[in-house]
Structures are given as C-alpha cells and as structure tokens.
Amino acid sequence: MMQHRSKRWIFWLWLLVALALLAAGSALFIGPSGIPFKKIFQVLWNRQGGIEDQIIWGIRLPRLLLGFAIGGSLSLAGVILQGMFRNPLVEPYTLGISGGAAVGVSLSILLGLYHVSILTMPLAGFLGACSMILLLYGLNAKKKVLSLQGLLLTGVMINFIASSLIMLFLALSRSEDLQGIIFWIMGSLDEPNGFLIKIALGASLLFLFVTYFFHSDLNALALGEEEALHLGVPVERTKRLLFIITSLLVGVSVAVAGMIGFVGLVVPHFMRRIVGHDHRILLVASFLAGGVFLVFCDTLARTVIAPLELPVGVITGILGGSLFVWVLTRERGGKV
Amino acid sequence: MFSVKGITCGYGSKIVLEGIDLSVARGEFFGVIGPNGSGKTTLLRAMARVLNLQQGEIFLNGEDIWRIPLKDFARKVAVVSQTVPSVPMTVEEFVLLGRLPHYRSLQFLETEKDNDAAEHSMRVTGIEALRGRLMDQLSGGERQLAAIARALAQEPEWLFLDEPTAHLDIAHQVRILDFLLRLNQSSNLTLIMVLHDLNLAGEYCRKLLLMRQGRTHKTGSAEEVLDRGTIENVYGTPVAVGKNPLSSRPFVLPVPAGKQAGRERK
Amino acid sequence: MKLRAWLIFCAVILACSFAWAAEKGVIPERIVSLSPVITEELFLLGAGDRVVGRTHYCTKPREAQKIEEVGNVLEVSVEKIVALRPDLVLAGSMTSPKAKEKLKRLGLRVEEFPSASDFNGICDSFFKLGRIIGKEKEAETMVKIARSKVDALRSQVRDGNRPAVFLQVGVDPLVTMTHGSFLNDLIEFSGGVNVARDAGSRIYSREKVIADDPDIIIISGMGSDGEKANEKEKKIWQGYRNLKAVKNSTIYVVDSDLYCAPTPLTFVNALENIIRLLHPHDAA
Numbered sequence: 001m002m003q004h005r006s007k008r009w010i011f012w013l014w015l016l017v018a019l020a021l022l023a024a025g026s027a028l029f030i031g032p033s034g035i036p037f038k039k040i041f042q043v044l045w046n047r048q049g050g051i052e053d054q055i056i057w058g059i060r061l062p063r064l065l066l067g068f069a070i071g072g073s074l075s076l077a078g079v080i081l082q083g084m085f086r087n088p089l090v091e092p093y094t095l096g097i098s099g100g101a102a103v104g105v106s107l108s109i110l111l112g113l114y115h116v117s118i119l120t121m122p123l124a125g126f127l128g129a130c131s132m133i134l135l136l137y138g139l140n141a142k143k144k145v146l147s148l149q150g151l152l153l154t155g156v157m158i159n160f161i162a163s164s165l166i167m168l169f170l171a172l173s174r175s176e177d178l179q180g181i182i183f184w185i186m187g188s189l190d191e192p193n194g195f196l197i198k199i200a201l202g203a204s205l206l207f208l209f210v211t212y213f214f215h216s217d218l219n220a221l222a223l224g225e226e227e228a229l230h231l232g233v234p235v236e237r238t239k240r241l242l243f244i245i246t247s248l249l250v251g252v253s254v255a256v257a258g259m260i261g262f263v264g265l266v267v268p269h270f271m272r273r274i275v276g277h278d279h280r281i282l283l284v285a286s287f288l289a290g291g292v293f294l295v296f297c298d299t300l301a302r303t304v305i306a307p308l309e310l311p312v313g314v315i316t317g318i319l320g321g322s323l324f325v326w327v328l329t330r331e332r333g334g335k336v
Numbered sequence: 337m338f339s340v341k342g343i344t345c346g347y348g349s350k351i352v353l354e355g356i357d358l359s360v361a362r363g364e365f366f367g368v369i370g371p372n373g374s375g376k377t378t379l380l381r382a383m384a385r386v387l388n389l390q391q392g393e394i395f396l397n398g399e400d401i402w403r404i405p406l407k408d409f410a411r412k413v414a415v416v417s418q419t420v421p422s423v424p425m426t427v428e429e430f431v432l433l434g435r436l437p438h439y440r441s442l443q444f445l446e447t448e449k450d451n452d453a454a455e456h457s458m459r460v461t462g463i464e465a466l467r468g469r470l471m472d473q474l475s476g477g478e479r480q481l482a483a484i485a486r487a488l489a490q491e492p493e494w495l496f497l498d499e500p501t502a503h504l505d506i507a508h509q510v511r512i513l514d515f516l517l518r519l520n521q522s523s524n525l526t527l528i529m530v531l532h533d534l535n536l537a538g539e540y541c542r543k544l545l546l547m548r549q550g551r552t553h554k555t556g557s558a559e560e561v562l563d564r565g566t567i568e569n570v571y572g573t574p575v576a577v578g579k580n581p582l583s584s585r586p587f588v589l590p591v592p593a594g595k596q597a598g599r600e601r602k
Numbered sequence: 603m604k605l606r607a608w609l610i611f612c613a614v615i616l617a618c619s620f621a622w623a624a625e626k627g628v629i630p631e632r633i634v635s636l637s638p639v640i641t642e643e644l645f646l647l648g649a650g651d652r653v654v655g656r657t658h659y660c661t662k663p664r665e666a667q668k669i670e671e672v673g674n675v676l677e678v679s680v681e682k683i684v685a686l687r688p689d690l691v692l693a694g695s696m697t698s699p700k701a702k703e704k705l706k707r708l709g710l711r712v713e714e715f716p717s718a719s720d721f722n723g724i725c726d727s728f729f730k731l732g733r734i735i736g737k738e739k740e741a742e743t744m745v746k747i748a749r750s751k752v753d754a755l756r757s758q759v760r761d762g763n764r765p766a767v768f769l770q771v772g773v774d775p776l777v778t779m780t781h782g783s784f785l786n787d788l789i790e791f792s793g794g795v796n797v798a799r800d801a802g803s804r805i806y807s808r809e810k811v812i813a814d815d816p817d818i819i820i821i822s823g824m825g826s827d828g829e830k831a832n833e834k835e836k837k838i839w840q841g842y843r844n845l846k847a848v849k850n851s852t853i854y855v856v857d858s859d860l861y862c863a864p865t866p867l868t869f870v871n872a873l874e875n876i877i878r879l880l881h882p883h884d885a886a
Binding site for chain 2: 220227229230276
Binding site: 031032033034035051054055058059060118171172174179180183188190191192193194302306307308309 | 658671672673674676677678679680681682684685687696698699700701703704707708709803804805
C-alpha cells in the first residue's frame with residue numbers, strides 16, 4: 001500500500017512539472033505582439049538582442065517567474081493555514097495581513113513617498129504586513145499560547161478596518177494617486193524591478209524548503225492540537241513558526257504583486273482532493289499547482305481583451321470562484 | 337513508576353483537581369472512576385503532560401515529566417482520547433501517525449519498522465480489513481479500535497485511555513477489554529483507564545481510584561473500592577453490590593426508586 | 603598647404619558637431635503617445651505621421667483613429683509598445699508608473715508630461731513637446747498666437763463685472779477644480795471668480811455650493827455617459843429654487859471635451875466659450 005502511495009506521489013509530481021512547463025510555454029509564446037513560434041524558440045536558445053529578445057526575455061519571462069513565485073507562495077500559505085486551522089475556507093487574506101499591506105501601500109502613495117524610490121511602495125507594503133503580523137500575534141498570544149480562534153476573528157476584523165481605511169485614503173487622494181492605489185489593490189504581475197522578482201522567487205523557494213521541516217507536524221495537527229501533543233508535536237512552537245512563515249509568504253507576495261485573491265483558497269483545496277491530505281505531497285503539489293494556476297490566469301488576463309490587460313485578480317477570482325462553486329455543488333449533489 | 341505528588345490544576349481560574357497524590361507501578365491495570373465532574377479526565381490530561389500544573393509535580397521513573405523532551409515522553413506514553421477525531425484520512429494513515437514520536441529527526445518516509453509496527457497493531461486490534469477505509473466513514477466502535485491501534489503503534493510503555501468503551505456494544509466492550517487485559521499481562525503494558533462503567537472497572541482493573549469532587553476518595557483493589565457504602569456515599573444514589581458468579585469480581589447495580597424496600601429513606 | 607590643413611580641420615570640426623548634434627538632438631521618427639492631449643498636440647505640430655501608437659482614447663483629430671492602439675489611458679500593454687519599436691514614448695499624468703518604469707528599464711526613451719496647473723503650464727508643456735520632436739519653431743509660433751489671443755480676450759473682460767462661478771467637472775461625486783488647475787485660470791481669465799479656488803479638496807459638497815450661491819454654474823462632467831449625466835445634474839440644481847443661478851437661468855452644460863485637457867489652442871476656444879457664458883450681453 002505504501003509503495004503504491006509513493007508511486008502515486010511521484011506520478012503527481014511529474015504531472016505537475018509537465019503542467020508547469022505547459023503554463024510556462026503558454027506565457028512565453030502568447031502575447032499581444034504576435035511573435036511567431038519559431039522566432040521564440042530561436043530567441044530562447046541564444047540571446048540575440050533585438051525587439052523579440054527584449055519582449056521574451058525582458059517582459060514575458062520575468063512575468064512568468066513572478067507568476068510562479070507568487071502563485072506558489074500564496075498556495076503554500078493556504079495549505080499551511082488550512083492545515084493549522086483545520087478549516088478549508090481559510091485563505092492567506094483571512095488573517096488580515098494583506099489588509100495591513102494594502103494600508104501601508106495606500107499610505108505611502110498618499111504621502112507621495114512613491115517619488116523617493118521605486119522600492120518604497122513594496123517596502124511600505126511589507127512593513128504594513130509586518131505591523132499587522134505583530135499586532136495579530138500580540139493580541140492573540142496569551143501566556144505563550146497562540147489562540148487560533150482568536151487569530152481568525154481578529155484577522156477578519158482587521159480586514160474590515162483596513163478596507164475602511166483604504167476608502168478613506170482613496171477619498172483624500174489626488175486622481176493620479178487614486179489610480180495607483182486602485183491598480184495596486186487589483187494586483188498585477190508586471191513588476192518592473194528585477195530585484196523584487198528575485199526576492200519573491202527566492203523567498204517562495206526558501207519558505208517551501210523550510211516548511212518541509214514541518215511536514216509531520218502538519219499531518220499530526222490534522223487530528224487536533226491535543227492529539228498532536230499526544231504524538232509528541234511541540235504544538236505551540238510549531239504554531240508560532242508556521243504563523244511567521246505564512247505571514248512572511250503573504251507579506252512578500254502582497255508587497256510585490258498587490259492583492260491576488262482566491263489562489264490561496266482554491267488551489268490547496270483542490271490539491272487536497274486530488275493528491276490527498278498528506279503534507280509530504282500536498283506542500284509541493286500545491287506550490288506547483290498554484291504557480292501553474294496563476295501563470296495560466298495571467299496569460300488569459302493578458303490576451304482576453306488585448307491590448308488592454310485585465311487585472312489578474314479578476315481572472316483568478318472568476319475562474320477560481322466558479323471552479324470552487326462547481327466542485328462543491330457536484331459533491332453536494334452526490335452525497336444526498 | 338508514575339508518581340503524582342500533590343497536584344492542583346484546572347482551567348483558567350477554575351480549579352478542578354486539588355492536592356492529588358497517586359502512584360501507579362509498571363504493569364498495573366489501573367482504573368479511574370468517579371461521578372461526572374469529579375476530575376477523571378482532568379487527571380488523565382495532567383498525567384499525559386497536556387495540562388499545566390498550578391501546584392505539585394508528576395514524575396515518570398523519577399523524572400519530572402515536564403523536563404522530559406516532549407518526543408521522548410510520547411515514546412513512552414500513548415493516549416487514547418474520549419473522542420476520536422473524524423478526519424478524512426485512511427485508517428492506515430491514521431495508525432501510522434502513531435509512529436511520529438519514533439521518527440528520526442529528518443526522516444521523511446516511514447521506515448520498514450514503522451510499517452511493521454502499524455501492521456501489527458492493526459492486526460492485533462482486528463481492523464486490518466478496514467485499512468483503506470476513511471476514518472470519517474467508520475462507526476464509532478471501529479474508530480475507537482483505530483485509535484487504540486494508533487496508540488499501540490506508538491509502542492508505549494504506558495497507555496492512557498479515556499472511556500475507551502463509551503460507544504461500544506457489550507460484545508465490543510468485552511472484546512476490547514479482554515484484549516487490553518491480555519496485552520497488559522503479556523507485554524507488561526501499563527494501562528491507566530478512565531471508566532464510567534463501574535462493572536467493567538470492577539471486572540478488569542486490578543487497582544481502582546475512586547474520585548470525588550476533584551480529590552482522591554479511595555484507592556485500592558476492586559473489592560475494597562466497590563463497596564456499597566463507599567459507592568452510595570460518593571455517587572449519592574442507592575446501589576446493590578454483589579459478586580459475579582463466574583469471575584468472583586464485584587459488580588454494582590443501580591436500585592430504582594420503587595425497589596428500595598427495607599432501606600432507610602431520606 | 604596651410605589652407606588645405608585648415609579646411610580639413612574645419613571639416614572635421616563640422617562633422618563632429620553634426621555628429622554631436624545628431625546624437626543630442628535625434629529627431630524621433632516613431633512616437634508612441636500615451637495621452638490624448640499629447641496625441642492632439644502632435645498632430646497640431648504636424649508630426650502626426652510619426653505617431654505609431656496611441657491609447658484608445660486618443661480620438662482627436664480624426665486621423666489619429668487609424669493608429670494602432672496600445673491600451674487605455676491608465677493601463678497600457680508594455681509588450682505592444684515595445685513591438686512597435688518606438689524611439690520615443692510620451693507619458694501623460696495618468697500613465698501607470700509601473701509601465702513607465704518598465705519601458706525605461708527596457709531601454710526606451712520615455713518623456714513625462716505631468717498635468718498642467720495653469721495656462722502657462724499648458725504652453726510650457728506644448729513648447730517642451732515641440733523641442734523634443736524637433737518642431738520648436740512651430741510650437742513657438744502657435745504658443746505666441748495662443749497667448750496673444752488670450753491676452754486680447756482677457757482685456758475685453760477686464761473692466762466688466764466679476765461673477766462668481768462654480769465649475770463642476772465631476773457629477774458623482776461632485777468634483778470641481780481648485781487653484782492648482784488650468785480650469786481655474788479659465789475662470790479667472792474670463793473675468794469670473796472661482797468659488798472653489800481655495801478649497802482644501804476637489805471633492806465639493808453640494809451644501810457648500812448652495813451656501814456659496816454662485817452667479818453661474820457650469821457643468822462639464824467627464825464621465826462616460828457624459829451628456830445624459832450632465833443634463834440630469836442640471837435638473838438637480840434646478841430643484842434648488844432659491845439659488846441665483848436657478849433664478850437667472852445661468853446653469854450651463856458644456857461640451858466637456860472642450861474643457862478637458864486642452865492644447866494651447868483649445869484653451870483659447872474654451873476661453874471664448876466661457877466668456878460668452880459669463881458675459882452674454884457683451885458683444886464678442
């Protein structure tokens with residue numbers, strides 16, 4: 001039975017890698033400037049300089065990499081959270097960290113700090129996210145025990161407050177700033193700064209690696225905190241560390257790419273059904289699937305109403321949301 | 337040897353146990369009984385290193401259990417809780433989780449030893465045939481057996497059980513307790529069990545602890561503890577105590593209101 | 603001998619200066635404009651044939667509509683722009699900063715034109731554009747004409763009465779222009795007084811307008827359902843019977859295109875238009 005299981009896992013991994021290549025292909029080969037396939041291959045093989053080179057290497061490739069990084073990060077965060085909270089409806093934005101990032105970014109735009117350096121916006125977002133993490137932790141960790149219920153409730157409340165604050169900033173801002181804030185909130189993968197893309201990619205891979213140290217803890221936590229304690233899992237320490245990892249994953253993602261919802265909710269949920277609950281496969285499977293999903297949605301966003309681009313969050317929301325509802329209703333119908 | 341010395345603990349500001357002293361030797365089949373709310377489960381949780389103590393200490397083989405690394409403790413002590421989590425994982429996966437305390441630090445997949453231990457415990461509890469079924473699709477009794485299997489896969493020296501027979505019919509109750517008794521006698525597995533059913537406690541446990549309102553009321557053999565006066569005192573209801581003709585163990589029967597002829601009425 | 607050396611020397615110097623001039627003042631041949639005003643101005647300056655990319659909203663003049671689209675005013679496709687191989691990209695005040703940054707990083711020349719805060723700003727902007735595309739003389743001429751026309755119009759109304767004006771550019775929410783905008787100049791040049799001149803924010807409250815009780819209300823809503831929304835707004839104002847503007851029937855709906863982001867020449871047209879509204883009894 002267990003050998004079958006390992007075989008199954010390897011099968012899923014190969015499938016996901018194949019899908020990832022497919023998604024990468026679609027992102028590199030499809031675009032509004034209509035470069036012929038042969039040319040794209042040539043440019044990928046050796047860099048020759050020229051317009052096609054610029055487009056493929058300078059525009060499409062960075063976007064593709066960021067898509068994998070953000071999609072992977074958000075899905076990973078979703079898996080961890082759903083595992084910790086034992087609640088399949090928890091997603092990275094529920095905790096209010098994204099609200100903090102949004103407030104940070106809006107504030108920096110409002111105060112005109114954007115003109116200081118192109119890095120101020122993501123930095124402000126990240127700082128906003130970090131402040132939220134500290135606030136959440138401070139409010140919910142009493143006597144060394146981190147209350148998960150409390151985190152959830154506080155997180156939802158903070159999101160509400162953050163939305164209202166952002167409305168306030170929108171009302172106070174000038175028209176140029178207004179669109180800056182709104183577009184940041186809608187999320188997009190076209191980050192011009194290569195440094196930030198590298199950070200996002202590096203962070204996502206690093207945290208994936210780190211999270212694997214907790215694979216057995218996460219499996220045990222599925223039984224409940226007390227049962228996990230019985231199995232020798234240091235529950236409090238694990239919760240703390242996982243909370244920090246998730247927050248950083250979300251903080252970096254939101255700071256660099258804005259709010260892209262649904263990925264962290266839908267992808268882990270689906271992967272759970274497909275590859276099972278064992279975190280040994282679920283972590284990497286969700287990571288890969290999240291990247292594939294986001295890159296695929298981004299390609300759609302770029303081409304559906306070319307040359308205009310839809311914000312990628314719109315596609316993830318519609319596609320992800322509809323898929324979610326469809327699967328749920330099918331399941332409900334089958335169960336009677 | 338598990339020694340509980342003068343412990344006081346509870347939940348928040350509510351104190352449930354006060355000044356409890358207790359020792360359980362290796363190889364015992366120890367039962368904890370008492371009315372609802374007397375603190376049985378709390379005592380078990382305190383001994384399982386899950387509940388913080390406000391006062392007192394608990395020692396396992398001379399070591400303060402809170403000083404023993406959590407994983408080492410889990411290798412010695414396994415717990416079967418009252419409610420078994422209903423999760424969408426297979427029985428086999430569930431039982432294998434019991435091997436977690438034995439995982440080496442960077443171990444990723446189960447070793448052969450892990451698989452063997454899980455196999456063995458599933459066979460011994462008779463749930464081999466259920467291995468591929470999902471936990472949340474089993475009956476209450478089957479889940480209970482799976483929980484025991486998981487605890488056994490932990491290869492513990494001490495097994496704590498909180499109402500292991502709560503959802504089982506009489507046949508299953510006997511079957512499980514017979515099996516636990518065999519385990520206790522053959523492999524020196526020490527059992528500490530919280531039981532509601534006084535008769536099962538009397539039949540199987542060699543030593544009993546009767547609790548009352550957060551304190552130990554009486555400790556001793558089944559015959560000593562299951563004495564009519566003691567039981568009526570602690571439970572506050574008339575009972576009849578007799579001896580099981582086949583096993584010579586005490587049993588306790590409730591006496592309904594109309595049948596209390598010949599006794600002093602309040 | 604000496605003469606030949608001298609000639610060669612001059613030739614070399616001349617060649618070098620041409621090269622230097624050519625490098626410094628390369629005349630852009632393929633221009634992408636990301637702002638409707640700039641597109642209009644490019645055609646005004648006679649460089650319309652050099653424009654290879656525009657936004658969806660660059661619809662004036664008619665010839666511009668044949669040019670390839672690269673997005674709308676707020677969001678543009680960087681890839682599309684790069685594929686057009688421009689040697690100059692002109693960004694307006696609303697162009698996404700990320701897009702500007704990306705284009706710069708890809709090595710394209712990007713010139714930014716923030717929104718003008720007064721008539722002088724409009725002229726300076728126009729002049730800057732002319733300089734960049736090598737149409738300095740044309741720009742200078744047009745600016746001179748515009749300025750003189752504006753001066754003439756201003757002197758016409760100098761000794762007239764000074765009505766209080768409320769100029770509304772947004773219908774829902776109610777948005778006006780304070781002193782940081784050229785529309786303020788429009789009002790003041792025409793002899794009016796902008797009641798919202800020193801307001802703290804451009805979002806104005808209807809109550810405040812009623813309290814200000816301006817002599818004239820001009821509605822120039824720039825929303826997508828333009829006409830209808832503006833007419834509706836007029837009816838709403840007319841509901842407040844006690845306003846001077848209602849009693850004197852001095853609420854006007856104007857063509858918002860005219861008042862939007864103007865070139866120096868359209869500024870003159872707008873000024874003429876608003877003068878006629880403010881001083882209907884004076885012969886133009």
